[in-house]
Amino acid sequence: MTRPPIVGAALWTAVMKKAGNRCECRGACGKKHDKDRKRVQGRCEQENTDYGTSLGGTTLLAMPRDPISEGDFVTAASLPPRRLAAMCPDCYDAVLRKIKRAVKQMEPQNDGLFAIDEFVVSKGSTRQADVGAA
Numbered sequence: 001m002t003r004p005p006i007v008g009a010a011l012w013t014a015v016m017k018k019a020g021n022r023c024e025c026r027g028a029c030g031k032k033h034d035k036d037r038k039r040v041q042g043r044c045e046q047e048n049t050d051y052g053t054s055l056g057g058t059t060l061l062a063m064p065r066d067p068i069s070e071g072d073f074v075t076a077a078s079l080p081p082r083r084l085a086a087m088c089p090d091c092y093d094a095v096l097r098k099i100k101r102a103v104k105q106m107e108p109q110n111d112g113l114f115a116i117d118e119f120v121v122s123k124g125s126t127r128q129a130d131v132g133a134a
Contacts, residue, residue: 004016007077011062011084015062015085016086019060021048022043022044022045022048022060023045023047023086023091024043024044024086024087025043025044026041026042026043028094029044029095031044031091044088046058046090048060058089059089060086060088061087061092062084062085062086062087063087063092064084064085067096
């Protein structure tokens with residue numbers, strides 16, 4: 001098993017133990033992960049390795065299972081292990097690219113903190129006191 005990160009070692013170790021030290025991606029990255037070419041959906045074959053990444057090994061990452069619903073400001077360190085998934089760097093990057101692409105295609109939110117009707121200036125008004133009195 002790869003040495004855990006310095007920060008969040010207990011959380012990372014719990015996630016990797018639950019995942020069996022293997023990437024938990026089952027196609028969220030866009031690949032079939034089918035090593036036998038039977039066109040079935042499989043689980044990614046990447047595992048944590050004993051040797052470092054400089055020799056071609058892989059260190060798995062812990063990411064939220066549902067990053068969209070978790071929100072922008074939630075970090076993996078603030079979630080319990082059951083809500084995190086072990087992902088290899090390739091699958092992790094592909095999932096993040098898909099999320100960013102989907103967010104860019106989303107319609108912008110029009111509902112603001114304040115109603116726009118309050119700040120309408122009546123026609124012909126030049127005084128500040130008339131703002132909102134439409």
